[in-house]
Amino acid sequence: MDSPRLELRNITKIFPGVKALTDLNFSLRKGEIHSLCGENGAGKSTLINCMIGLYQPDGGEIYLDGEKTTMSSPNDALLKGIAIVPQELNLIPDLTVAENIFLGVKKTKKGLIHSIDWAGIYRESEDALKRLGIHIDINQKVGTMSVANQQLVQIARAMAFGADILILDEPTACLTLNEADRLLKMLENFRDEGKAIVYVSHHLEEVTRISDRVTIMRDGRFIEVIERQDFSIPKIIKGMVGRDVTYPRIEHEVDENAEIAIKVEGLTRKNEFRNISFEIKKGEIFGIAGLVGAGRTELVSSIFGERKLDSGDIYVFGKKTEISSPVEAIGLGFGYLPEERRRFGILPVLSLRENMTIADMKKIYKFPMINRAAEREIVDEYIKKINIKCSDMEQQIRKLSGGNQQKVILARWLAVGAKFLILDEPTRGVDVNAKAEIHQLIKQMADAGMTVIVVSSEMEELLSLANRIMIMNEGEQKDIADASQLTPEGILKIALTK
Amino acid sequence: MTAIRKIMNNAKTKILSAIANLGKSTSAVVLGFTIILGLVLGIVRPNFFTAYNLGIIIKQMSFFGMAAIGQTLTIITIGTDLSVGAVACLAGIIFAILYGTMGVNVVVAILVAIVVCVLIGYLNGTLITRLGLSPFIITLGMSTVVQGAVLVLTKGETITGVKGPVTVLGQGMVGPIPVPTIIFIAAIAVWAFIMKNMPFGRQMFAIGGNPAAARLVGIKVESKTCIIFALSSLMASMGGIMTACRYSSGQPTIGDTWNMDSITAAVIGGTAMSGGVGGVIGTAIGALLITVLRNAIVLLNISQYWEKVITGGVVLFAVSVDVIRRKRKEGK
Numbered sequence: 001m002d003s004p005r006l007e008l009r010n011i012t013k014i015f016p017g018v019k020a021l022t023d024l025n026f027s028l029r030k031g032e033i034h035s036l037c038g039e040n041g042a043g044k045s046t047l048i049n050c051m052i053g054l055y056q057p058d059g060g061e062i063y064l065d066g067e068k069t070t071m072s073s074p075n076d077a078l079l080k081g082i083a084i085v086p087q088e089l090n091l092i093p094d095l096t097v098a099e100n101i102f103l104g105v106k107k108t109k110k111g112l113i114h115s116i117d118w119a120g121i122y123r124e125s126e127d128a129l130k131r132l133g134i135h136i137d138i139n140q141k142v143g144t145m146s147v148a149n150q151q152l153v154q155i156a157r158a159m160a161f162g163a164d165i166l167i168l169d170e171p172t173a174c175l176t177l178n179e180a181d182r183l184l185k186m187l188e189n190f191r192d193e194g195k196a197i198v199y200v201s202h203h204l205e206e207v208t209r210i211s212d213r214v215t216i217m218r219d220g221r222f223i224e225v226i227e228r229q230d231f232s233i234p235k236i237i238k239g240m241v242g243r244d245v246t247y248p249r250i251e252h253e254v255d256e257n258a259e260i261a262i263k264v265e266g267l268t269r270k271n272e273f274r275n276i277s278f279e280i281k282k283g284e285i286f287g288i289a290g291l292v293g294a295g296r297t298e299l300v301s302s303i304f305g306e307r308k309l310d311s312g313d314i315y316v317f318g319k320k321t322e323i324s325s326p327v328e329a330i331g332l333g334f335g336y337l338p339e340e341r342r343r344f345g346i347l348p349v350l351s352l353r354e355n356m357t358i359a360d361m362k363k364i365y366k367f368p369m370i371n372r373a374a375e376r377e378i379v380d381e382y383i384k385k386i387n388i389k390c391s392d393m394e395q396q397i398r399k400l401s402g403g404n405q406q407k408v409i410l411a412r413w414l415a416v417g418a419k420f421l422i423l424d425e426p427t428r429g430v431d432v433n434a435k436a437e438i439h440q441l442i443k444q445m446a447d448a449g450m451t452v453i454v455v456s457s458e459m460e461e462l463l464s465l466a467n468r469i470m471i472m473n474e475g476e477q478k479d480i481a482d483a484s485q486l487t488p489e490g491i492l493k494i495a496l497t498k
Numbered sequence: 499m500t501a502i503r504k505i506m507n508n509a510k511t512k513i514l515s516a517i518a519n520l521g522k523s524t525s526a527v528v529l530g531f532t533i534i535l536g537l538v539l540g541i542v543r544p545n546f547f548t549a550y551n552l553g554i555i556i557k558q559m560s561f562f563g564m565a566a567i568g569q570t571l572t573i574i575t576i577g578t579d580l581s582v583g584a585v586a587c588l589a590g591i592i593f594a595i596l597y598g599t600m601g602v603n604v605v606v607a608i609l610v611a612i613v614v615c616v617l618i619g620y621l622n623g624t625l626i627t628r629l630g631l632s633p634f635i636i637t638l639g640m641s642t643v644v645q646g647a648v649l650v651l652t653k654g655e656t657i658t659g660v661k662g663p664v665t666v667l668g669q670g671m672v673g674p675i676p677v678p679t680i681i682f683i684a685a686i687a688v689w690a691f692i693m694k695n696m697p698f699g700r701q702m703f704a705i706g707g708n709p710a711a712a713r714l715v716g717i718k719v720e721s722k723t724c725i726i727f728a729l730s731s732l733m734a735s736m737g738g739i740m741t742a743c744r745y746s747s748g749q750p751t752i753g754d755t756w757n758m759d760s761i762t763a764a765v766i767g768g769t770a771m772s773g774g775v776g777g778v779i780g781t782a783i784g785a786l787l788i789t790v791l792r793n794a795i796v797l798l799n800i801s802q803y804w805e806k807v808i809t810g811g812v813v814l815f816a817v818s819v820d821v822i823r824r825k826r827k828e829g830k
Binding site for chain 1: 691695696697700701703704706707708710711712713714715716717718774775
């Protein structure tokens with residue numbers, strides 16, 4: 001068999017502070033659908049971005065049809081025949097289908113003035129769509145079309161450039177079953193015509209349906225490649241999940257007779273999550289697991305009042321409560337550590353001290369002045385208690401490391417005396433030592449009577465911390481189970497199978 | 499003995515580090531630049547250093563300086579307030595009409611003028627938060643509406659009749675210091691205090707630095723924004739009333755230059771257009787620089803027409819220097 005169409009050998013990619021890809025191998029044959037599977041953070045997006053020239057690998061080589069090459073930019077990759085249909089579509093909503101297909105391409109008439117050859121553009125757009133068997137009006141504005149059709153336009157664009165290597169990133173996440181089916185059939189046709197397709201997806205039934213091979217990634221490394229005859233969903237899940245590192249099980253008992261602190265019933269928000277219901281006892285650590293797109297962040301930020309619920313009820317200590325803004329949530333005793341610390345958690349220009357005390361200054365403010373001495377005392381207390389590493393409390397918070405920033409935000413809610421804490425990815429981007437410290441801190445807070453909800457993509461973290469774990473997938477509640485009865489594989493299996 | 503030595507050492511360290519920090523502060527650099535400019539000017543034109551001339555400088559900066567304070571507040575929090583000039587003008591006109599023409603009690607006249615302007619500012623804030631449009635557009639539109647109101651009320655003519663003890667607000671002197679300057683400095687002191695020592699001040703910087711995060715810590719971003727714009731109009735209206743007292747009349751033309759001047763003063767003084775950073779003391783220094791420049795143009799007999807070129811040039815220079823310094827600080 002002649003050389004693979006695309007081959008990535010020993011690819012390494014390093015970002016400041018994190019090694020995203022280590023010594024990774026991937027090869028793609030002509031006339032093949034090759035799927036890429038891995039958990040959140042496995043490095044799939046990074047790998048794909050290296051394939052299309054958005055990132056430059058720090059180590060390793062890329063071979064196109066056996067010849068060593070570099071992808072200097074997505075445009076360069078496109079000219080070499082590699083096109084991507086990204087998860088977030090790259091179309092301009094106010095332009096028409098034809099304009100989007102030819103975006104960035106110079107198609108001009110010959111002659112004195114090189115005006116745009118609109119006739120040519122319309123003709124070729126129609127052809128591209130026809131060849132794909134798609135019936136869409138080329139003059140329709142892309143923004144008014146369904147996601148499924150937008151995706152088809154994106155594919156038509158790739159084809160119009162003559163791409164014969166197509167990369168699709170989570171293409172069926174937003175499609176109905178029929179639309180997904182249509183797409184999969186189209187991909188199988190491409191494959192039969194000799195095109196090569198990289199298919200990134202969590203939908204394991206689709207993966208096993210159309211792929212010829214599956215490459216499994218974990219923690220930025222190549223784990224294994226499975227041929228079609230050996231496919232099975234449990235096997236793929238096992239490859240995605242099996243780990244060497246485990247966190248020590250943090251023992252945390254919940255009082256059998258503790259009252260129900262938080263109860264939610266039928267929480268729904270259109271296109272994000274539906275019909276979520278659970279009860280949490282006071283002092284319990286309640287984990288929420290799921291893959292990207294499960295709707296976990298959307299769910300917990302709705303409980304905090306940051307988003308509006310379409311329907312459903314929230315009960316705090318048995319009393320039905322409307323939480324329509326963060327101000328109300330905080331008044332009820334909620335605290336929130338948002339997922340994206342830099343965007344939503346810290347007040348970047350303010351100091352560590354100011355960040356810690358911002359949620360409630362009642363203790364330190366008596367008209368007309370903030371009592372600086374009292375403030376410093378409180379901040380000092382927490383710096384010592386939770387071991388925040390800083391040169392002094394006046395440091396701008398953005399100069400602190402990620403782990404220490406998280407500690408400041410946690411201290412913020414401790415200082416306020418929050419009763420219910422919602423933590424979204426509390427140890428993301430945090431070094432190993434700080435992670436362990438934060439885990440201990442969470443346990444101490446729960447021991448002291450705080451009710452904690454932890455959302456995390458790291459299943460080991462949840463298994464080590466939580467009493468019970470709710471598993472979500474694509475907006476649905478799959479199951480709630482005792483952490484002691486779950487394993488990482490078990491969680492993924494519950495999430496990804498019906 | 500050792501206790502005293504410790505205290506002295508402490509003080510020495512504090513003073514030295516304060517001086518070292520000054521070099522990092524934009525407003526200190528600008529103040530230094532202004533002082534040097536003044537010294538050079540004084541050498542070339544000795545009458546720069548007369549009590550009369552210096553008095554004029556600190557007096558002139560105090561009127562638009564009030565509006566510049568308000569501008570600082572809004573820029574730090576969310577964006578520019580382009581209605582300060584028109585609001586100041588309206589305040590002066592309402593005050594002049596009520597007190598000068600209609601003989602209303604002077605205190606009532608002042609209060610009515612201020613209240614009307616505060617409501618206009620609050621309306622600015624409401625439109626900005628409800629419609630989600632940029633402050634630039636909303637305040638620009640409001641500015642035009644208010645200018646129109648001024649024309650309706652005055653038909654383009656000066657409203658005379660502002661006389662009596664109230665004119666001290668614009669014309670009085672306490673020794674060598676003009677009363678408007680005392681008012682301005684008092685306002686600076688109050689606002690500097692609020693921004694440093696009161697939760698409201700911190701919340702302003704929180705909103706300015708990251709409104710999304712501010713909301714998530716329980717700050718009522720929308721209502722605070724409305725209040726900030728109301729306060730900006732409050733400051734502008736005070737400046738307008740002071741001006742009416744200065745000229746003993748309500749003039750429909752004042753405030754024209756106040757928009758640009760207030761923004762310039764704030765930016766030169768270290769308030770970043772991107773928000774979240776800044777202070778009123780820096781703005782006062784910026785206002786001082788602008789006024790000294792204008793003074794220089796007069797003293798040096800430079801044609802009035804060059805004034806805009808020079809002031810504008812200084813603004814561009816100051817802003818560029820500031821951006822470069824900031825970028826270098828962040829190691830870009």
